[in-house]
Amino acid sequence: MTFAIAPSSSTTTVFDLTSPVGPLPYIPDDLTCTQFLLDHRHPARPYNKFSNPWLVEEATGRQVGCEEARARAWGLANALSSRWKIGEDDVVCVFSANHIDWPIAIWATHRLGGIVTGANPAYTPDELSYQLNITRTKLLITHSSSLSVALAAARNSGIPEDHIVLIDSQPIAAGSKLYPTVETLVQEGLKIAPTFVERRLAPGEGRTKLALLNFSSGTTGTPKAVAIPHYAVIANTIQMAFHDRAAEDYTTWEKRRTRTGDAVYAVLPMYHVYGILITLQHYIFVGYTLVISSKFNLVNMLKSIERYRINHLLTAPPMVVQMCKNPVVKQYDLSSVRFMMCSAAPLSAELTQQLIELLPQIEIHQGYGMTETSSVVTWPRTDKKYGSLGSGGQIMPGVTMRVVKEDGTLAKLGESGELYVKTPAMALGYFNNEEATRETFINGWVRTGDIVYFNDEGEVFVIDRIKELMKVKGFQVAPAELEGHLFTNPLVGDTCVVPIPDEYSGEVPLAFVVPSKTALDRVKKCPEEADTIKAEIVKFVADNKVYYKRLAGGVEFIDAIPRNPSGKLLRRVLREKARELKKAQAATQTKAKL
Template structure:
C-alpha cells in the first residue's frame, strides 16, 4: 500500500473563473472580471519619473493600437512572430508588450545589461524578427541583430531623446504613423481553450545545465496569475482602513520589466487593480527615495538588495517615506533579521514576501493580507488555485512543518522550455497518474498549517545573485574557453548585499601551471585575466565577484559529474576562516 500523498492548498475559497479565450491586452485593457476593482478615479495609468509625463487609460489603449497597426502595415507582423524588447524600464514598455500581443505575436524581454553574445543567443533561440532598444544600448543591439539576422530596418528606438536623428524609427513615430492609418489588422478573439496554448511571453530562466532557457508562457497563465493575486489580495473589496489595494493609489516600477516579477505583478496586476505606476528606468537608491517623496508612492515592490539599502543606508532618513503603506520583497528569501530592520525604517508600512518562478508565471505565494508584518521568515501564503506537494529526501511526501523539495501545479504554470525537451521533462513533471503537470522547483521548503511557505535552501545548483538566477554550468562552460583554465567549478558564497556571489575554483591548464612554477607572482595576473574573461562576456551579476581560487583538481564522480558539494563546503570554510574572495 503506497504512502498517502499530502496536497497543500489555500485554506478557503475556490479560484474564480479564468477566461481561456482572451489575450493579455484584451483582458487588461478591454474586459471586465469580478475580481477587478471599479476605478472611479481619474488617475493616470503610468507616470514617467524624470519628466512627470502622465499617460491615462484612453492613451494607453490608443498607443497600443497605433503601434500594432504600424507593425502590421510595415512588417506584416502577425501570429507567432517574436518581438524582443532590449531596454531599461520605459513608460512605453507596456505599449510594446500589448501592441505585439494585439497582433497575435510573442514578446521576449531581454536584460539591457546583456552583452552582444548573450543578446544574440536570445534572438537566435527565440527567432525574434523585431528589436526594440533604447539609445544607450543601440550598439549592442546592432551587433546582436547582425549576428542573428534581424535587418536594420526592424530595429526601433524605444526612447525618443530630443532631436534624435539616428537611422532607426522611434516608437513615437511608429505610433503616430499607425494612428494615422485605417486598421491594417483584425484582432481576433481566441477560441475557447486557446489561451492555454497560445504563447504570450518567452522569458529566460537559468537551468542547472548550460545557458539560460526560454520559458514559454501562455496568455492564460498570465491572466490566471493576475486573477489569483487579485482574489487572494481582495482587490475588489473595501474592508476598512487596512484595505491594501485601492484604485487611485501609486506603485513604483523600479524593478526591471524584463524580469517576470515586474512584468506580471507590476505591469499587469497593478494596472488591473487601478493603480498609477511610476516608471523608473533603473534602480538608484537616491532617485528612488526622491520619487517616493515626489509622487507619494504607496506600494513598493522590491528585491532583497534594495531592502538592505533601505534598511541600512543613512541617506534614507533624509526623505519622507510616510506615504508607503505596503512593501513586498521577492525573487530571493528575506531574512527575519532584515525584515525587522526594514520595518523600523518604515513603521507605517505593511511588509511581506512573495515566492514564485518564471516557470510558474509568476507568484505561487503572496504576502498575507490580514497581517501588517508577514510571518518572519515566510515567503507568504499559497494563492488560491495552486496545489503544492513537498517531497522528502527519502522519496516520501511531507506533511505540515516537514522539509522537502517543493512541487507546484496551478493555472499559471508555463508550458515548456522552448526547443528543449530534456530540460522540459526535468522541470515540468507528471506524478502519480495526475494528468496535470507539476513544476519541480528545486527549492527546499516547509509549509505550515496556515499554508505559509518557508524557503529553506535550494536543492538545485542555481545561485541567486541580487535576486537573479545564475547557473554555475553556464559560467563553467565559459571559463573552459580560457586558455589558462584546465577545469572549473563555480559555487556561490554568501554576500551581505547580493545574497550570494559566484566563486570559481580553477584547475590551471598545463601551460598556466608551468608559468606558475617558474614565477608564482603570475597567480594574480592569471586570476585577473580569468575574472576579466567572464566580465567581458557576461551580464554584471554573473561576474566572479567571489573571485578565483586555484585548486589541484576538480572533484568528480566516476561518471565525470562535478561533485560540487565538496567545493561548496570548501568555500564555506574559506568564508568562515576569512580566507575569502579577493577584492575586484
C-alpha cells in the same frame, strides 16, 4: 487563517498543500492577456472611480491615461503590421530598461497575435544573439543607449538592420540609417487606415497560445526561454487580485491593502517576469498608477516616494539591504508608503526585522514564485501586518504544493525538501527544448529546485537552492542562512557565502563581504584594521552558529556582490572566484615550502 491539507490522487497516501483562499473565480481562456487587461470586465477587478493615470514617467512626470494607452497600443500595432507585417506568432524583442512605452510595445504586439520576449539591456552582443536566435525574433525594439549592442546582435542573428526600432522619443541616425521610434510609429499608425484585424481566440486557445518568452535558468543550466501562454498570465492576475480581495469592501478604505487610485513604484525590470506580471499586469488590473523608473537608485526612489506619494513598493533583496544600511533613508518623508513586498530572492528574518524597525508603519511581506510558474505561487497574507519573519508568503488560491524529501517521500509540516508546484498559471515548458522541459515540468507539476518547508499556516520558508546547499562534514549548510545572519552585523554592507573545497570537511563556507561604511572608515584610518575586521566577522558567526556553519573558509572583501537584475545572487561567479583564491593560496604555500 489556516490552510488545507488534502489527500492526493496518488496510489500512495500523500498530502498536498493548498490555499485557505478560494475557490478562484472563472479564468477566461478565449482572451489574450492584453484583451483581458484593456478590454475585459472581470469580477475580481475592482471598479476604479478615480481618473488616475495608468503610467507616469519618473524622470519627467509625463502621464499616460487608460484611453491614451489603448490608443498608443493600437497605433503602434497598426504601424508594426503596415511596415513589417508583424502578425500571428511573430516574436518582438524589447531590449531596453524600463520605459513608459514598454507596456505599449507589449500590448501592440499582442493585438497583432505576436509574442513578446524581453531582454536585459546589460547583455553583450553574444548574450543578446543567444536570445534572439532561440526565440526567432523578427523585430527588435531597443533604447538608443543599447543601439550598438542591438546592431551587433541583429547582424549575428540574421535580423535585418531595418527591423530595429528605438523606444526613445528621438529618431537616431547611424551612418546613413535613420531608426524609427515608437513615438513616430504610434503617430504613423493612428493616421493610416487599419492594416490588421484583431481576432478573438477560440474557446480554450488561450491555454496554448504564447504571450511571452521569458528567460530562466530553470533548476540548472544555461538560460532557457520559458513559454508562457496568455491563460497563465490571466490566471496569475486573477489569483493575486482575488487573494487580496481587491474587489471586496471587506474593511474600511484606509485599511484595505488594494485601493484603486494608489501608486506603485515600478522599478523592477519589465523584461523579468516579476516586472511584467506583478508590476505591470496586476497593478494596472487593480487600478494603480505605475511610476516607471528606468533604473534603481536609492536616493531617486526616496525622492519619487515624496514627489508621487508612492503607496506600494515592490523590491528585491539588494534594494532592502541599501534601505537598511544607508542612513539617508531617514531624511525623506515615506509616510505615504503602506505596503512593501520583497521577492526574486529570499529575504532573511534578520533583514526583515531591520526593515520593520526602519519602517514600522507599513505592511512588510515577501512573495515567492518563478518564471516557470508564470510568477508568484505564494503571496502576502492579508490577515497580518507582517508575515512570519523569513517566510515567502502564503499559498495562492488555485495553487497546490508538495515538499519532496531526498528519499522521494513527502515532507511533513516543518520538514524540508524540494518544492513541487501545480498552478493554473503554469508555463507550457521551455521553448523548443524538450529535454529541459522533461526535467522541470513533471506530470503536471513544476519542479522548482528550491529547498523549502511550510509552517502550519501555509507559509513557505525558502532555505536555499538544491545546487547551492553545501555539505560540511556531511551536514547540509544553507548559504542563505549565514548571509541572513551576516546582514545583522554593522560591519557588513552586503554579502554572499560560497563553498570552497576542504580536505578535511569536504567543503567549508567562505563569505565575500562588501564592508559597511563603518568598516571602511576604520580601514581608512588604519589599513591593518582590515584583517581585524575580517576576524571579527568570523567570530560573529562562530559565536552564534553551530560549529559546522562557521566561516572556516574565512572572509574576503569585495567591492560589490554580483547579482542579476532581479536581485538574485550570481553565486556561481563568486564560487569561481573562491576557487581561484584557493589555487593562489595553495601556490603561495608551495613556494614557501620550497
